[in-house]
Amino acid sequence: MPELPEVETVRAGLSRLIVGKQIAAVDFDWPKSFPNTKADVDTFLISAKIMAVTRRAKVLLVELSSEYSLVIHLKMTGQLVFRGKNIEFGAGHPSDSLIGPLPDKSTRVTLQFTDGSTLFFNDQRKFGWIRLLPTVEVLNLAFFQKVGPEPLASDFTWQLMKDRLLRRKNTNIKAALLDQSVVAGVGNIYADESLWGARIHPATMVRDLSDSKFKELHKSIQAILRLSIEKGGSSSHTYVNAEGKKGSYMNFASVFRREGEPCPRCGMTIIKTRVAGRGTHICPSCQRV
DNA sequence: CACTTGACCTGTCCGC
DNA sequence: TGCGGACAGGTCAAGT
Structure with missing residues (x-):
């Protein structure tokens, strides 16, 4: 589901809702969603306080007072939904929430806080996960070792983007944009939207792009990601915020x-086609190979 | 090595 | 209505 704007929206919500809270209990029903030892959970998660919630690429990092962190990837259908203490567990739910009482069928992990509030990790397809790791080891994960630059960082220039994309010069621009080692955080929605904005056909080989096209694409990616963050992300299917x-x-x-x-x-x-193994939307007039 | 395809899962939708 | 197959916002491992 979530790409950079959705993960950033969840991050901002969690930052406001759970920082300072203390974890009282943890429950999970699918080990792949929460592949951590009981010893680590008991020692470094239970009783820990939430210090900060940050994001890198499409990954959320919840820093704990135990010097461990929860590393969270929502993958396609993951949701992190907070419910306050006034919500009776499993009973009613806020009238302005678009998902029903929790936990539900898709709930994989439940974090209970000492004040009675709860954070639910729901994930219909079970691709997402929450890992508990020492904070100093988080950036050693293979994913963080290879992930590309943040596209909204101030030092993300069009030349840097061009250099990164040219690492994949013999593939099409859509596959290159989806490659997290090239640029962080762009997924299927924002790849299609950005390419339309820059009038580039997604099947165009990276090596065939001119400097002016790289510049247009750079501008398009940043404008679209910023607009989406401002709008709270995209919800065409299962995505909801915190x-x-x-x-x-x-x-x-x-x-x-x-x-x-x-x-x-x-x-x-507008037509739908297939590029880089993914459903791909284009204007056949504005975007030509 | 660079690049593409299948696998991981559940749920929904579409055609027969 | 039932059933099979394709597909869904991501990323790895295994294939060519």
Whole structure:
């Protein structure tokens, strides 16, 4: 599900909702969703306080007072939903939440805080996970060793983006954008939206892009990621924020899941095709190979 | 080595 | 209505 804007929205929500709270109990029903030893959980998670919630690429980092961290990847369908202490466990739910009483069928991990509030990790497809690791070891994970630069960082220039993309010069630009070792945080939605913004066909080989196209793409990626964060991310399927609410970016999407609708720029009918093994949305007039 | 494809899972939708 | 297959926002391992 979540790409950079969705994970950033969840991060901001959790930062506001759970920092300072102390963990009282942990429950899980699917070991792959929570592959940690009982000893580590008892020693470094139970009784720990939440110090900070940060993000790198599509990964959330929850720093604990025990000098351990929870490393969380939501993958396709993961959700982190907070419920306050006034919500009776398993009973009612806030009227403004779009998901029902928790835990539910998709709940994989439950973190109970000492004040009676709860954080639920729901994940329909079970691809996501929460790992408990010493904070100093987090950046040694293979993923963090190879992950590319943050596209909204101030030092992410178009030249840097070009250099990173040219590591994959013999593949198409969509596959290169989805490669997290090239640029962090872009997934299927924002790859399609950014390529439409820069008028680049997703099947274009990276080696064939001109400097002016790299510049347009750089500008497009940043503008679209910023807009989506401002709108609370995209909710076309299972995504919700930490309060169980949807983001509104899909209302602003130009091509993603808009096949059959007119291109907002030229009016040509948007089509859906397949590039890099993923469903891909383009305007066949604005975006040519 | 660079690149592509299958696997991990559950749920939904679409055609027969 | 039932059933099979394709597909869904991600990332690895294994294949070519």
